[in-house]
Amino acid sequence: MNLSGKTALITGGAHRIGRGLALGLARAGCNLILHYNRSAERAQVTAVEAEALGARVLLRQADLSRLDDAAPLFADLPADFAPVQILVNSAAIFPKDTLADVTIEGWSQTLRVNLRSPVLLTQAFARALPDDLEGAVVNITDWRTERPYRTHFSYTISKGALDAFTRTAALQLAPRIRVNGIALGAMLPPAGASDAYWQSVLATVPLARAGGTDSAADTLLYLLRNDFITGEIIRLTGGAHLKM
Numbered sequence: 001m002n003l004s005g006k007t008a009l010i011t012g013g014a015h016r017i018g019r020g021l022a023l024g025l026a027r028a029g030c031n032l033i034l035h036y037n038r039s040a041e042r043a044q045v046t047a048v049e050a051e052a053l054g055a056r057v058l059l060r061q062a063d064l065s066r067l068d069d070a071a072p073l074f075a076d077l078p079a080d081f082a083p084v085q086i087l088v089n090s091a092a093i094f095p096k097d098t099l100a101d102v103t104i105e106g107w108s109q110t111l112r113v114n115l116r117s118p119v120l121l122t123q124a125f126a127r128a129l130p131d132d133l134e135g136a137v138v139n140i141t142d143w144r145t146e147r148p149y150r151t152h153f154s155y156t157i158s159k160g161a162l163d164a165f166t167r168t169a170a171l172q173l174a175p176r177i178r179v180n181g182i183a184l185g186a187m188l189p190p191a192g193a194s195d196a197y198w199q200s201v202l203a204t205v206p207l208a209r210a211g212g213t214d215s216a217a218d219t220l221l222y223l224l225r226n227d228f229i230t231g232e233i234i235r236l237t238g239g240a241h242l243k244m
């Protein structure tokens with residue numbers, strides 16, 4: 001896919017990894033529908049940064065845990081942002097829970113944000129895409145679905161199901177829409193993580209460093225540009241999956 005002039009909708013694009021992906025898309029010539037939930041100010045700052053890179057940016061707020069908010073993200077778009085040909089599902093929550101202590105509400109919230117919203121957004125995206133245009137979806141997932149976290153039970157299940165959804169949707173939406181994923185490793189320390197915790201994580205990475213946002217953006221652009229990849233989930237882990 002030639003990315004120049006294409007519109008990309010990215011969820012959770014205000015800050016951290018979502019911001020890095022959004023700026024990567026802007027650098028590649030995309031216009032952005034930049035979704036945020038609570039981070040309005042940071043979304044505004046990221047929008048200004050993307051505009052400085054030449055992108056047109058439309059900000060859209062939505063709590064993706066609310067069923068009704070998914071499809072309207074594609075509705076009533078100004079003419080210069082339609083059609084949306086790229087969807088990046090990055091928004092997620094990372095709660096601490098285990099099989100022993102997870103509550104129904106906690107479980108449901110994680111699945112709503114991390115799984116249901118990418119599914120509903122992909123459905124809305126596919127419905128809105130004109131028949132004669134190609135589209136691409138990239139889901140941001142986590143390699144730890146292969147080696148489950150002990151303390152992020154509902155998150156791990158949600159991302160594992162997102163992996164299955166990525167492959168299933170790739171099959172169902174071919175040949176018009178490609179669906180891929182990026183299974184991230186240690187890219188940025190989780191918000192509020194102690195330095196000791198983060199150093200212990202990095203000690204498990206053969207490349208001995210965090211991935212940062214640029215490598216995630218590079219992988220996203222690769223998946224979008226390469227027209228013969230679908231149903232693939234690329235691990236971006238610095239080799240952590242080889243070691244643990």
Ligand SMILES: NC(=O)c1ccc[n+]([C@@H]2O[C@H](COP(=O)([O-])OP(=O)(O)OC[C@H]3O[C@@H](n4cnc5c(N)ncnc54)[C@H](OP(=O)(O)O)[C@@H]3O)[C@@H](O)[C@H]2O)c1
Pocket residue numbers: 011012013014015016017018035036037038039040062063064065089090091092093094113140141142143183184185186187188189190191
């Ligand atoms: N950081 C890492 O090293 C790492 C590792 C593996 C996988 N990942 C994956 O990479 C992605 C980004 O990670 P991150 O660390 O940058 O995440 P983060 O800092 O925790 O940010 C989460 C993002 O999700 C959005 N979000 C949360 N709840 C939402 C809701 N109810 N409705 C709509 N949006 C909601 C937030 O939007 P607002 O701030 O606007 O509310 C925010 O942009 C996630 O899918 C994560 O699982 C990250």
